[in-house]
Amino acid sequence: MSEPGPGAAVPAAEVEEPAAAPPGPEARPAGRFRALGGRALVPVLSILTAFVVGALVIVFSDPETLRLFTSDPVAALQRAVEQVASAYSALVSGALGSPTQIAGALASGDGKQIARAFVPISETVLNATPLIFTGLSVALGFRSGLFNIGAEGQLYLGAIFATFVGFSLSGLPLVIHLPLAILAGFAGGALWGFIPGFLKARTGAHEVIVTIMLNYTAYRLLDWILKTSVFQRVGRNDPISKVVEESAAFPRFVGDAALRANWSTVVALLAAIAVSWLLFRSIRGFEFRAVGLNPGAARYAGMNIGRTVILTMIICGGLAGLAGTAHVLGPSRTLTPGFSPGWGFDGIAVALIGGSRPLGVVLAALLFGALRAGATPMQAATGIPIDLVVVIQALVIMFVAAPALVRGIYRLRTTQVTGTEVFAKGWGA
Amino acid sequence: MKLELRGISKRFPGVIANDGVDLLVQPGEIHALLGENGAGKSTLMNVLYGLYRPDEGEVLVDDAAVHFQGPGDAIRAGIGMVHQHFMLVPVFTVAENVTLGIESTRGPLRFLDRPDARRRIVEVSERHGFHLEPDAVVEDLPVGIRQRVEIVKALYRRSEVLILDEPTAVLTPQEDEELFGVMRSLAAAGTSIIFITHKLNEVLEIADRITVLRRGKVVGTTLPAETDENELARMMVGRPVQLQVTKPEARPGEPVLEVRGLTVLDDRGHVAVAGVDLTVRAGEIVAVAGVQGNGQTELVEAITGMRTAIAGEVEIGGRLLRLEPRRVMAAGVGHVPEDRLEEGLVTGFTVAENLILNSYYLKPFSDGLQLKRDAILATATELVGQYDVRTPTIFNDVGNLSGGNQQKVIVAREFSRPLRLLVAAQPTRGLDVGSIEYIHRRIVEKRDEGTAVVIVSTELDEILALGDRIAVMYQGRIVDILDPAEATPERLGLLMGGSGEAGAGAARNGASPGAAMAAGTTEGEA
Numbered sequence: 001m002s003e004p005g006p007g008a009a010v011p012a013a014e015v016e017e018p019a020a021a022p023p024g025p026e027a028r029p030a031g032r033f034r035a036l037g038g039r040a041l042v043p044v045l046s047i048l049t050a051f052v053v054g055a056l057v058i059v060f061s062d063p064e065t066l067r068l069f070t071s072d073p074v075a076a077l078q079r080a081v082e083q084v085a086s087a088y089s090a091l092v093s094g095a096l097g098s099p100t101q102i103a104g105a106l107a108s109g110d111g112k113q114i115a116r117a118f119v120p121i122s123e124t125v126l127n128a129t130p131l132i133f134t135g136l137s138v139a140l141g142f143r144s145g146l147f148n149i150g151a152e153g154q155l156y157l158g159a160i161f162a163t164f165v166g167f168s169l170s171g172l173p174l175v176i177h178l179p180l181a182i183l184a185g186f187a188g189g190a191l192w193g194f195i196p197g198f199l200k201a202r203t204g205a206h207e208v209i210v211t212i213m214l215n216y217t218a219y220r221l222l223d224w225i226l227k228t229s230v231f232q233r234v235g236r237n238d239p240i241s242k243v244v245e246e247s248a249a250f251p252r253f254v255g256d257a258a259l260r261a262n263w264s265t266v267v268a269l270l271a272a273i274a275v276s277w278l279l280f281r282s283i284r285g286f287e288f289r290a291v292g293l294n295p296g297a298a299r300y301a302g303m304n305i306g307r308t309v310i311l312t313m314i315i316c317g318g319l320a321g322l323a324g325t326a327h328v329l330g331p332s333r334t335l336t337p338g339f340s341p342g343w344g345f346d347g348i349a350v351a352l353i354g355g356s357r358p359l360g361v362v363l364a365a366l367l368f369g370a371l372r373a374g375a376t377p378m379q380a381a382t383g384i385p386i387d388l389v390v391v392i393q394a395l396v397i398m399f400v401a402a403p404a405l406v407r408g409i410y411r412l413r414t415t416q417v418t419g420t421e422v423f424a425k426g427w428g429a
Numbered sequence: 430m431k432l433e434l435r436g437i438s439k440r441f442p443g444v445i446a447n448d449g450v451d452l453l454v455q456p457g458e459i460h461a462l463l464g465e466n467g468a469g470k471s472t473l474m475n476v477l478y479g480l481y482r483p484d485e486g487e488v489l490v491d492d493a494a495v496h497f498q499g500p501g502d503a504i505r506a507g508i509g510m511v512h513q514h515f516m517l518v519p520v521f522t523v524a525e526n527v528t529l530g531i532e533s534t535r536g537p538l539r540f541l542d543r544p545d546a547r548r549r550i551v552e553v554s555e556r557h558g559f560h561l562e563p564d565a566v567v568e569d570l571p572v573g574i575r576q577r578v579e580i581v582k583a584l585y586r587r588s589e590v591l592i593l594d595e596p597t598a599v600l601t602p603q604e605d606e607e608l609f610g611v612m613r614s615l616a617a618a619g620t621s622i623i624f625i626t627h628k629l630n631e632v633l634e635i636a637d638r639i640t641v642l643r644r645g646k647v648v649g650t651t652l653p654a655e656t657d658e659n660e661l662a663r664m665m666v667g668r669p670v671q672l673q674v675t676k677p678e679a680r681p682g683e684p685v686l687e688v689r690g691l692t693v694l695d696d697r698g699h700v701a702v703a704g705v706d707l708t709v710r711a712g713e714i715v716a717v718a719g720v721q722g723n724g725q726t727e728l729v730e731a732i733t734g735m736r737t738a739i740a741g742e743v744e745i746g747g748r749l750l751r752l753e754p755r756r757v758m759a760a761g762v763g764h765v766p767e768d769r770l771e772e773g774l775v776t777g778f779t780v781a782e783n784l785i786l787n788s789y790y791l792k793p794f795s796d797g798l799q800l801k802r803d804a805i806l807a808t809a810t811e812l813v814g815q816y817d818v819r820t821p822t823i824f825n826d827v828g829n830l831s832g833g834n835q836q837k838v839i840v841a842r843e844f845s846r847p848l849r850l851l852v853a854a855q856p857t858r859g860l861d862v863g864s865i866e867y868i869h870r871r872i873v874e875k876r877d878e879g880t881a882v883v884i885v886s887t888e889l890d891e892i893l894a895l896g897d898r899i900a901v902m903y904q905g906r907i908v909d910i911l912d913p914a915e916a917t918p919e920r921l922g923l924l925m926g927g928s929g930e931a932g933a934g935a936a937r938n939g940a941s942p943g944a945a946m947a948a949g950t951t952e953g954e955a
Contacts, residue, residue: 283795290786293777300735300764300772301787302755 043353043360045406046399047367054392055084058384087384094377095124095370115256120373122253122261126331128369130155130340132268133323134347135354135361136275137189137316141207142356143279144312145292150196150211151320152344153218154189158321159328160225161188163335166244166328177247181329182267182322189321190314192218197313201306207313215344223337231335241335250330264326269362271319276358278315288312320344349397368393430491430507430589430621431456432477437486439472446472448645449486454590459612459622461636463629465665465861466831469645470625474592477623478510479503509583510592513599515575519568523561524550527582553584557614572721573604580611590621597631598859602889602922603720609635627665627861629658629672630890641665666863674866676873679897682711683747685850685881686732691741693727701727703905704741709850714872714882716896717907718889720925724905725885726767729854732883733757733764735772746849758787761849765839765856767885769832773839776828780820781809783827784842816841817867833864840868844875851875854885869895889918903927 059065059080068076093101097120105117134151141148162185169177196210225231226239233242250262279285290298291308299305323343328335346368353367354360375389399406406412434452438445446469454460464470475481477488479497487494490506497503500510517526524547533542533549547563554561559577567575576596583591593612597605612622612635626632632639633653641648641664648664662670686709695701702724709715719725730736732743734752743750745760758764766772774783785794785805793804809823818837820830827838836856843851853872857865872895876882884895892899899911901924909924 281799283790283798283800286782286789286800290775290778294771294775296768296771297773297775297786300754300766301789302753302758 039355039357040360041412042403042406043355043364043400045410046353046396049399049406049409050392050395051088053395054388055088057388057391058084058087083382083384087378087382087388090378090381091371091374091389093374094120094381095374096120111256115254115258118254119258120377122259123373124366124370125261125265126369127372128365129265129268129326129330130323130343131346131350131365131368132265132272132362133326134320134343135350135365136271136358137319137323138347138351139354139356139358139361140275140279140288140319141312141316142351143292144288144308145295146197146200146309146312146316147208148193148196148211148313148316148320149208149348150192150214150317150344151323151347152340152342153211153215154192154317154320155322155324155327155340155344156218156222157192157324158185158189158318159324159335159339160222161185161321162248162325163241163244163328164231166248166333167242169248170245172245172247174247174251177245178250178329181244181248182325185321185325185329186318187321189324190318193313193315193317193320194310197310197317200313201309219338222335226335226337233334239337244329244333248329249333250326260331262330264330267322268326271322272358272362275319279358284308284311320347323347346393349393353396353400367396432508432590432621433489433492434473434477435487435489437473437476437483437488439469439476439481439483445645447476447483450642450645450647452640452647454621454623455638456589456621457616457619458637459616459624459635461624461626461632461639462642463627463632463639463661463665464642465627465863466833466859468642468665470642471594472645473642474510474594474623474625477503478508478592504586504588507587507589508592509586509588509590511576511579511583511594511596513595515579517567517575517578519566521567522563523565523567523570523578523581524563526567526578527563527585529582531586550581550585554581557584557611557618559611572599573607576600576608577611580615584615584620588620590623591615592623592625594625595627595859596624597626597628602887602918603926605631629661629862632661633658643667662862665861670862671866672862674869674873674894676895677877679713679876681713681897682879684708685711685746686883687744688728688732689742689744691728691731691738691743693724693731693736693738695727701905702731702738705902705905705907707900707907709881709883711849711881712876712879713897714876714884714895715898715900715910716892717883717885717900717902718892718896718921718925719885719887719902721887723902723925725902726854728902729764729767729852729883729885733762733766733852735766754787761847763843763846763848763851763853763880765836765843765851765853767854767858769835769839770828774827774835776826778827779824780813780818780827780830780838781805781823783838784809784812784823786842788842788846812841812845815845816871833860836860836864836868840871844871848875848880851880851882852885853883855887856884857886857888857891865891889921892916892921893918901925 062083065076065079065083068079097117102117105113134155137151137154138148162181165181165184169180172180192214195214196205196207199205199210200207223239226241231241233240250264252259252262279288287298287303287308290301290303291305295305298308324340327339332339350361350364350368353364354362371389371393375386378384378388379386432454434450437447437450439447450469450473452460452462452473462470462473472481476483479500479502488497489495495502495506497506518529521529524543527550528546533545534540535542535545550561550563554577559581561574561577561581567578570578576599580591596608600608612624616622616637624636633656636653638650638652639656639661640650641661643665658672659669662672686707688705688707691702691705692700693702705724705728707715717725717728727736731738731752734754734757738752743752745757745762748760750756750760770776775786778786785808788794789800790797794801794808806823812818813820813823816837818830818841819834827835830838840856851872856872857868860868872882872884884891886892893913893916896913896916899913899916899921900907901909901911901921903925904927908927911920
């Protein structure tokens, strides 16, 4: 995941050995840290602020607390603090587990108990995995100046292809079958990404419109395909596919039935490294970024813009396809209609919060995964509805999208923002 | 209105943009503010216009201190600004643009009162001989007229001090003269004008008083009668400047570029280049003169592969070429594009990345798959030193450099390859004298190395300084090719305006005589 590499897109302070940089060597690590910190500052503060506002939502949505405020403000305040503390601690332990439980389980040496203690982390990682894929997909598009809203449809296509390869072949060893199924998943998404890429390159059709339309097409395609004899499970009338062979399923990290985290997460991290290499080390990535920042100059430099757009969309689609693949070859082992809870769209938020950088995308996806994993235990423990998590997610996105607001709240020195800048920078990076 | 700036200082992190600047502008005075890029002119004007608050010092209007919180305060105090990049809504009419934000209304529901607005605009514009058509849509107007819309916009807001930020940067020589007429008329009517520029001849021609800034400080204030271009240049740059390019006699060799019957369409599908023939030899500079919009842009774009020609052929180094940017570059052509931010550079990329923008895929910068970081950094470091690009490091965003240094990045990239042909469009547009001197010297060096050079420029000074032969374009044709000895500014001006002696020109370059005879006026005289 390391820092994106060559002198390339990277601001000065971040590169390890700038041959020409005048500042002394001792100044560099600090500078490097500051550059990284500077980039992460707004997202981190946005998350913090979202949780603060979320706490206010908890307090003000409770009629009992509100009533107490008029009669006994001290008690009301006490109740508010307790509520927020219990909700957030339930959220955190639901997402990461509780340290005492983990310690106790490890001390007991009982396999079952240890497994149970690690369920929250396992669920967080599992929930984050599709988001890493869709986040990378959208981030890569942003970098190339494309707004891929089609990750949702692309992930369905990837799931269809992966499922087909997963159940139709049998008798293959895992080392062959699983990679084949993964490749099929990538190819399915890539096909769905190729269409808007090709249309944009050849006819100028805007990728936003085309990808939105292809999302609907993908939903319906999935509905239809699950009713065909090729896909529909024998003996079933409802739309559900045949079961993916064991040899095409992602093995779990641990054999225990409670821990659903599996090797798809490793594939996701490898994909992040691959995207990082592609964007910042390869000559194709140089073209992607040049086209994204200034198509006119890219053309002047002899780059083929149409080809770059098509290639970008193919890779974007493939990455999103892997999100669906991770689901059908992972916990689900089967294909059902509308199985995605909006991973494709959450990918946009993840890419935005991650600053369209692979490392940022992974971290943002883990945050979203943790929120989702912690939401249900929180509701069970405190009665505060799962929707709070949605509110917090929405607030994070809102604050990240309005950095001036965050800088204003924390009185950070602002770089002057002009109207044109806002429009020119647009989405993403 | 009398305007005074006293001891203005403005600091940015790491930079002192203004350092105790004093400026006094008398009513009805044209006061030129002269300085290189980065000397602090824009900062000073932004302070005056209320965009920045000064760290020290004060602004006095008619001897009373004022504190502007924003441009709104400045406008109310009677200060108007015409930005270099116009602030107009292209799809609105002249009247709509002028009244934008202060529309005349009537009735309790505040309906727009268009007739009233129109009447007042016509009144303001006629008073100064602008002849603006209030119902014309701005995007249909030539640049010179748009600038007048900006000026009327300021006057409509009752500005008594007008700041013109490099107003001539976008104008043709003819339009320059018209603008100067307008400025004189405004000054005579009592409007004070602050005229920001780095063009020395203009300053001497139009200004009543000249203040020179260098590195945020006032170097001096002087009168046009008491100074000359050399002294002003020395004040601006801080050292004596070679204003005239000294170049040895050209020794033309073999033809390198042969353009035959080239016909090119512009963006709207109109014929922009109409069957042009042109030959450029090794070791000579052919300077293409012309009023903006007479096909020079499209000619360069076609030769460099940026725009597809519909007819004709181009031979480079004796070989017929399929015109695509990458093939053209591989044939040994360097291209300094007309618009450095639209085409020449990727802002958001580092200086290093921009230096390999069109060779990133070649050895030693890549192995065909990956970028070779060490080679890229080594080359970038070397070029930055060799071409004197002033940047803190090669990892800085090229968008944060001054215009002159941005252009040097392009020059470094294009000139450092072995070149057969160099095509440079507006190579010094918007640059200060120091940078212009530098780039001109480099171009002549390239010529003396035996490169064929094509320069396209709307600056007559540049054409005359560099050209070994001068081609004049008018309405898509080369109407004449002159020897610099016989090319006076007057004669060039006439040819550029379309009223050349047809016979001589046509005979020399084989263009159809009809084109040269087409007598016409320039766009600016609408």
